[in-house]
Amino acid sequence: xxxxxxxxxxxxxxxxxxxxxxxxxxxxxxxxxxxxxxxxxxxxxxxxxxxxxxxxxxxxxxxxxxxxxxxxxxxxxxxxxxxxxxxxxxxxxxxxxxxxxxxxxxxxxxxxxxxxxxxxxxxxxxxxxxxxxxxxxxxxxxxxxxxxxxxxxxxxxxxxxxxxxxxxxxxxxxxxxxxxxxxxxxxxxxxxxxxxxxxxxxxxxxxxxxxxxxxxxxxxxxxxxxxxxxxxxxxxxxxxxxxxxxxxxxxxxxxxxxxxxxxxxxxxxxxxxxxxxxxxxxxxxxxxxxxxxxxxxxxxxxxxxxxxxxxxxxxxxxxxxxxxxxxxxxxx
Amino acid sequence: xxxxxxxxxxxxxxxxxxxxxxxxxxxxxxxxxxxxxxxxxxxxxxxxxxxxxxxxxxxxxxxxxxxxxxxxxxxxxxxxxxxxxxxxxxxxxxxxxxxxxxxxxxxxxxxxxxxxxxxxxxxxxxxxxxxxxxxxxxxxxxxxxxxxxxxxxxxxxxxxxxxxxxxxxxxxxxxxxxxxxxxxxxxxxxxxxxxxxxxxxxxxxxxxxxxxxxxxxxxxxxxxxxxxxxxxxxxxxxxxxxxxxxxxxxxxxxxxxxxxxx
Numbered sequence: 001x002x003x004x005x006x007x008x009x010x011x012x013x014x015x016x017x018x019x020x021x022x023x024x025x026x027x028x029x030x031x032x033x034x035x036x037x038x039x040x041x042x043x044x045x046x047x048x049x050x051x052x053x054x055x056x057x058x059x060x061x062x063x064x065x066x067x068x069x070x071x072x073x074x075x076x077x078x079x080x081x082x083x084x085x086x087x088x089x090x091x092x093x094x095x096x097x098x099x100x101x102x103x104x105x106x107x108x109x110x111x112x113x114x115x116x117x118x119x120x121x122x123x124x125x126x127x128x129x130x131x132x133x134x135x136x137x138x139x140x141x142x143x144x145x146x147x148x149x150x151x152x153x154x155x156x157x158x159x160x161x162x163x164x165x166x167x168x169x170x171x172x173x174x175x176x177x178x179x180x181x182x183x184x185x186x187x188x189x190x191x192x193x194x195x196x197x198x199x200x201x202x203x204x205x206x207x208x209x210x211x212x213x214x215x216x217x218x219x220x221x222x223x224x225x226x227x228x229x230x231x232x233x234x235x236x237x238x239x240x241x242x243x244x245x246x247x248x249x250x251x252x253x254x255x256x257x258x259x260x261x262x263x264x265x266x267x268x269x270x271x272x273x274x275x276x277x278x279x280x281x282x283x284x285x286x287x288x289x290x291x292x293x294x295x296x297x298x299x300x301x302x303x304x305x306x307x308x309x310x311x312x313x314x315x316x317x318x319x320x321x322x323x324x325x326x327x328x329x330x331x332x
Numbered sequence: 333x334x335x336x337x338x339x340x341x342x343x344x345x346x347x348x349x350x351x352x353x354x355x356x357x358x359x360x361x362x363x364x365x366x367x368x369x370x371x372x373x374x375x376x377x378x379x380x381x382x383x384x385x386x387x388x389x390x391x392x393x394x395x396x397x398x399x400x401x402x403x404x405x406x407x408x409x410x411x412x413x414x415x416x417x418x419x420x421x422x423x424x425x426x427x428x429x430x431x432x433x434x435x436x437x438x439x440x441x442x443x444x445x446x447x448x449x450x451x452x453x454x455x456x457x458x459x460x461x462x463x464x465x466x467x468x469x470x471x472x473x474x475x476x477x478x479x480x481x482x483x484x485x486x487x488x489x490x491x492x493x494x495x496x497x498x499x500x501x502x503x504x505x506x507x508x509x510x511x512x513x514x515x516x517x518x519x520x521x522x523x524x525x526x527x528x529x530x531x532x533x534x535x536x537x538x539x540x541x542x543x544x545x546x547x548x549x550x551x552x553x554x555x556x557x558x559x560x561x562x563x564x565x566x567x568x569x570x571x572x573x574x575x576x577x578x579x580x581x582x583x584x585x586x587x588x589x590x591x592x593x594x
Contacts, residue, residue: 090549094557103564162507169517174524178550192507195407196499204492 004211011213012220017059020071022082026111030086033108036074043079046145047112047121048329050082051105051136053128054236055186057228058084060312061126063221067313072322078329083108083129088233093180095233097135097240098258105136109143120145122329127151127282127308131244134290135255137269138262146332147267148325150274151311153282154264155289156248162193163281167245176234183229193280222313250293264290270298272328274321276306300328374399379488383479393476397469400495408461439533446526453519460512461503468495468502 026033035047050070052058061082062070073080083105088095112121120143125133130152137144156164166189175181191198206219249255255262271294275287284303291299302324304311311317378399385392425445429437472495506512531546538545 091553093550094553162504165508166513166516169513171517171521171524174521177524177528178546194500195503196404196496199407200404201493201496208489 002207005206005216008211008213008216009206009220012217015064015217015220015224017063017221017225019065019068020062020074025081025115026108028104028107030088030092031104031108032084032086033111034082034084036070036080036082038079039071039074040077042077043074044077044329045079046118046329047079047081047116048073048148048325049109049112049121049123050080051123051125051129051133052083052085053126054085054100054232055128055183055229057225057230058082060225060309063225063313064218067218067315067318069312069317069321072318073325076322076326078326081108081112085230087230088180089231090180093178093234096235097243100236101132101135101139102258105132106140109136109140113143119143122146122148124148124150124325125152126312127153128240131240131250134250134264134267135257135262138264138266139257139260141266141269144269146270146272146329148272148274148328149287149290150321151276151279151282151287151308152273152290153244153286154293155251155286156244157251158283158285158289160283161286163189164245167241170241172238172241172246176238178234180234181232181237183231186232187227187229190281218313222309251289264293265295267294267296269296270300270332271296272300272302272325274311274324275301275303276308276311277303278305278307278310281308298332375403375492376488379483379491382476383483383487385479390473392479393473394469396476397472397495400472400499401465401469404465404499405462408458436533436536439529439536443526443529443533446522446529450519450522450526453515453522456515457512457519460506460515464502464506465499467505468499471498471502 021037022034023037024032025035050058050061052061062068065071070080070082085100085104109121113119123133123137123144123146125131125148127150130149131154133144133147133149134152134154137147153161157168158164206216209215243249243255247254249262250264253263271290273287273290275284276282277284279287288301291301304317304320306314306317311321378396382392382396425441425448427437427441429435429441475494475498476491535545535547
């Protein structure tokens, strides 16, 4: 058994994540905009742009053929674009949230709208990408038709939010200085939320069950994703921690990007809010707070019995999330 | 059977932790060992001792729990990314700095003081971690039922899972508390201070070698950034000016085409 498991892990060590064909359609600096090749003959007229978080790589949305939310969306006729923020290096340390939102995200959206001859598109923001999507929709309501937020923190001061409790005590200026923030250090903080399960038990659990190649390949792909953590541009990281984690500006107000106010109360567009009820990184209550903060009269909350990562890769997510998104968009 | 399962575990763990490479290049080529594996042989022995202790097994349960507590004590070190660097500081912190080298001596003193504070902060975290494990051990003892002999592989896995549950629960109670949050914040701040002071102490050497320093590169980056921003603004303004003119041209062309049709 031991030898078989080791051999299976070894065989799976080069398993590349990402399985769906896509084309780079635009780039600016380290940012790449991809369009996935449609799987249906007539993809939707309004494209869906996926905005992922800065702290992890976006291929978790397209891990392998039977665990790919993107494939699920494409097979339901959606036209899917994805932003890849890239890996910031020392030259990006002064990049701010304004740069990410008003140059990079706005640049991607402008490009899609220009090429497709549209005024607005659909946005799917995931985790921190959901925060960016909310900000962008508030800043440029005319360019977003429908908004989907997935495992997105909104109220950063809920009682179950351990990361926020820690972040509120941290001297961010001292931590960041003028440098970037190491992705490895952030990863250790995420693991420290449940250190025994995430850094011990999951490896012991490997020995349970058969050394089934499919299971082991999936394990290795997720393992690779977990530790593939880009460094964070220092200035943007500092703003994110102070404005959201420490000052909770979505809820308390006072958020401004590039000198322009960002007020969720101005949002009137249709919103679908996907929440993982077992999410240990973004507590459900944090995401659920969005409903009370917008003026959208077309607001749908969908709670799924999933964790933060399960929302992308679990078998249940593959069955539930793409149809929920496609049906919701189809009705609009 | 049960022992076999955990012996397999030990063999599996050993595959990931080969003996150290003693060649001259070994220190550079060797990746840090993969750490999550505890001593499976000892775990099996401790679990067996507990199982063989019979009905009145409080002492055996406590010994088993303490064994687990010790095994998991080093998990935090992996998360801290190692301890504060050892070795004695180059300059005593309190020594008066005099003469031509006084600036550099003071920089080294500040770096040494930052190292000492980092070490203290990490000690505070370790103490809290140890407290949580002690609490987990107490919970574990209270959850252990009467041992079923002989233990099977499933029983041993069950004991392991029960321990993990106790450890996570005790850790969560501590991690949500004020003391742990402050200790973690302190450790991060002291690590940042130490890095900054160390960089400041090393920077004169870079200058001496005529290498670019981080401060110089930052200064260049900021200048470049200001230029890029200016360029983007200019482009935006030009695009904004071009838009009404283009719109006017399109409208005029449409009118002309419309007029032709009429």
